[in-house]
Amino acid sequence: MSAQLIDGKAVAETLITQVREGVDARLAAGKRAPALAVILIGDDPASGVYVRNKKRNCEKAGIRSLAWDLPASTTQDELLAIIDQLNADDSVDGILVQLPLPKHIEPQAVIERIDPKKDVDGFHPYNMGRLAIKMPLLRPCTPRGVMTLLESYGIDPKGKKAVIVGASNIVGRPQALEMLLARATVTVCHSATADLAAEVAAADIVVAAVGKPNFVKGEWIKPGAVVIDVGINRLENGSLCGDVEFDSARERAAFITPVPGGVGPMTIATLLQNTLDSANLHA
Numbered sequence: 001m002s003a004q005l006i007d008g009k010a011v012a013e014t015l016i017t018q019v020r021e022g023v024d025a026r027l028a029a030g031k032r033a034p035a036l037a038v039i040l041i042g043d044d045p046a047s048g049v050y051v052r053n054k055k056r057n058c059e060k061a062g063i064r065s066l067a068w069d070l071p072a073s074t075t076q077d078e079l080l081a082i083i084d085q086l087n088a089d090d091s092v093d094g095i096l097v098q099l100p101l102p103k104h105i106e107p108q109a110v111i112e113r114i115d116p117k118k119d120v121d122g123f124h125p126y127n128m129g130r131l132a133i134k135m136p137l138l139r140p141c142t143p144r145g146v147m148t149l150l151e152s153y154g155i156d157p158k159g160k161k162a163v164i165v166g167a168s169n170i171v172g173r174p175q176a177l178e179m180l181l182a183r184a185t186v187t188v189c190h191s192a193t194a195d196l197a198a199e200v201a202a203a204d205i206v207v208a209a210v211g212k213p214n215f216v217k218g219e220w221i222k223p224g225a226v227v228i229d230v231g232i233n234r235l236e237n238g239s240l241c242g243d244v245e246f247d248s249a250r251e252r253a254a255f256i257t258p259v260p261g262g263v264g265p266m267t268i269a270t271l272l273q274n275t276l277d278s279a280n281l282h283a
């Protein structure tokens with residue numbers, strides 16, 4: 001058997017069109033377009049690519065994007081002052097600070113300074129807490145995007161065994177909360193997990209988010225499982241690969257996301273969805 005590919009690019013395009021319709025509905029009701037402030041500090045090339053991508057997609061969705069490109073020498077106090085200013089600005093709906101930050105800036109202090117109602121990344125403890133108590137407000141983009149992908153392929157996690165490989169604050173932990181909200185039975189694996197292969201082999205749905213190329217072996221996958229690969233790793237030859245051994249996993253799975261073109265496009269589309277949600281929370 002060869003798994004059906006989950007086309008994240010196509011689902012993301014549909015989602016962006018839906019966001020555009022939501023923006024148009026606001027305009028028709030006499031409201032302004034949503035506005036997203038994106039703060040980039042320093043010149044990390046990968047972050048630069050992501051930020052340019054975010055701006056391009058904002059335009060597609062009719063969202064106004066405000067770019068703050070700051071030098072690597074920016075101090076934490078300067079950054080916090082900009083966040084305070086954006087928090088107080090009623091014409092700004094979403095605030096995103098691109099991670100990773102330079103070493104002299106404490107990311108948690110920055111995340112917690114953002115008004116939770118403008119926290120389109122969903123990383124603020126308030127938003128993580130809301131997700132944990134089944135009352136989500138703004139939800140982290142990648143895990144929410146994964147749930148949208150599953151839904152658009154008719155895959156309902158309810159009653160299924162979902163195994164998340166990776167326990168990061170950005171993906172693994174909120175993904176576990178999303179799966180729990182969708183009534184899956186959830187296992188989170190991490191570097192202290194005793195028998196990763198056995199955990200993955202029991203999964204109906206596997207979400208891999210460890211950031212290590214080909215870390216999850218195809219032979220671990222239960223026949224007929226759904227495989228969601230969040231990893232985007234660049235190999236020495238310049239090509240991209242995920243956290244899952246794609247070819248061998250595809251032979252066993254029923255559905256699998258490719259890298260690139262799987263989860264990646266969903267993260268940005270979900271950011272736009274969150275920005276629209278955030279605007280609708282404000283006014």
Ligand code: GUN
Binds near residue numbers: 096142
């Ligand atoms: N860096 C890598 N992924 C993300 C993300 O989802 N949000 C932000 N702000 N920075 C990132």
